[in-house]
Amino acid sequence: MLSPTPLQTVAVCSALLYAKFVVTAITGAGKKFNSGNRAPEDEAAKPNLKQSFGIDESTALLPDQKEAKIEDIRWQRILSNDVENIPLGLILAWGSTVAGGNPTVTVVATIAFTIARLSHTLAYANGKFNWRVASYGLGLFSALTLAGNSIAGAFSS
Template structure:
């Protein structure tokens, strides 16, 4: 395995663990407060259903939704960079920076920290644009 592939695999693993953590975070708050919006969940715990989610659960759900808009693009663009043998150093930096940016975005989202959340989002987006540029450069080499 090549070094960029190892780093990509590590980044995918970190992002998986981060997303799993968001799910556990939501479950923790729902169970801790026995607060559920789904009637069947509330009924299982012999509680009335809540009209709305707890704030930490709602924030985590929004962070999760944002991940679903960005992380699949990373998987695809990263895989294309590897398949097209894009420059290893640039690819590795973008993989690492994207992963750090997404972890920071989640932490800032859960903590309600602005402007840091937006800065982390923007850094991740810049990495995606960089990966797209590397894919484009690999497809249309300048001679």
């Protein structure tokens, strides 16, 4: 039988990270409107904002569009980073739980991974380089810890 504390922790953190992903995706989609980076047909949703996937060179940028393009790209990168890291981290967390890794290690590493991914988004969204790098490093360390804990659990008697 699976230990309830790691199972509960991984389940809650999985739900939190999925909710964070949804908020990030929706925020990023909104940033695309302001920068003109949505498909041309999307102008129907906001007719006052020209949309051209951001590649219409014949149209000069509106005063606020340069900053909007930067924000759009920033949120695209946040989303890309989440897509690269969250699924694998959660697979490792579930693996650590199911393989019978040390329950305390599973709980602490999963919570640390979740906090790292949330703080990474906040840091990236606010242009805080050192905070972003530290958050990424904590997430990476947590995922590696979960990987090791999974292997230890799988080979324990």
